Amino acid sequence: MIQKRIEDFGIRIGKLPRGERNKITDVPGVLVGHATIRDERHNTGVTVIRPCAGNIFRDKLVAASFVHNGFGKTAGTVQIDELGTLETPIALTNTLNVGAVSDAVVAWMTEKCAEDGIALRSVNPVVGECNDASLNAITDRAVMAEHVFAALRTALADFEEGAVGAGAGTTCYGMKGGIGSASRIVTLDGQDYTVGVLVQSNYGATADLRLDGIPVGEDLARWTHEKACDEGSIMVVLACDVPLTARQLRRVIRRCSVGIARCGSYVGHGSGEVFLGFSTANVISPGEGDLCSFSCIREDRIDRLFRAAGEATEEAILNSMVTARETTAPDGHIVYSLGDYLEARGIPKN
Helix, strand or coil: CCCCCHHHHCCCCCCCCCCCCCCHHHCCCCEEEEEEEECCCCEEEEEEEECCCCCCCCCEEEEEEEEEEECCCCECHHHHHHHCEECCCEEEEEHHHHHHHHHHHHHHHHHHHHHCCCCCCCCCCEEEEECCCCCCCHHHCCCCHHHHHHHHHCCECCCCCECCHHHCCCEECCEECCEEEEEEEEEECCEEEEEEEEEEEECCCHHHCEECCEECHHHHHHHHCCCCCCCEEEEEEEEECCCCCHHHHHHHHHCHHHHHHHCCCCCCCCEEEEEEEEEEEEEECCCCCCCCCCCCCCHHHCHHHHHHHHHHHHHHHHHHHHCCCCEECCCCCEECCHHHHHHHHCCCCC
């Protein structure tokens, strides 16, 4: 499916080059899958990020998390912070389905490890969330294990964005939010590396929205008659193939907040901004010896990764909004698309 993204409206974010798809899946081995539930009562679902082709429980990846504002219910970050590794796919869903999705990820990993002959006695499922109650009968807890399994089975490199999966019921700056992605290329020692970001956007005050630094929020509020305040949440997942330690990766994902701020957010009290990141460069596998070795970036070269994280996050947020189409809530109210606003207003002006 060909979708019109923010760059197709003539708005080009940042300076760094983009990956082939300009998505998180430009990082080799990364796939994304969705399962969407849409009916008279529900606009919700699950989105999964599969970080690698092999068994991630056996061959763990360096990982980090960062809580910019903690009004959220994410699962699995405590062990990531302690051990600095990721051992399951990352799933995103709605707030009240974190438990069910977590259980489904455990079931998936249990099955995969049994198939591969790997002993599993404990596993750390990682699940993020946004509250989609304004467009979804959230207390029905409609997301089931079958939806998680379907998203995992159908994960692709060229995945759909917008009002799909975990983004089916989210809103952003009073407009329809959803799943968005972007990537950046950085060169280190003459070799190209990829930094990719995926967001589940569900935050922001309408009047604060900025497009590449240009304030459009006041006009947007008049166009939509929407006055959303800065609350909700945003989940940001960053993937890269740059050799990093968990501490360095945490420094990088913290800069995703730059992209959020450039879109206009002041990170309100009622909004949860939670960032997850992993690198595919260093694999932590079982071994015979006491020590393992891996490479990492020099600290005084890390600025280009900071820029990549900020640029990709900003563009991913805008992609999540322009690819998400107008959606009607169960109570009948309509949430409009940023893409429709840009076309109606002729932005950017020629």
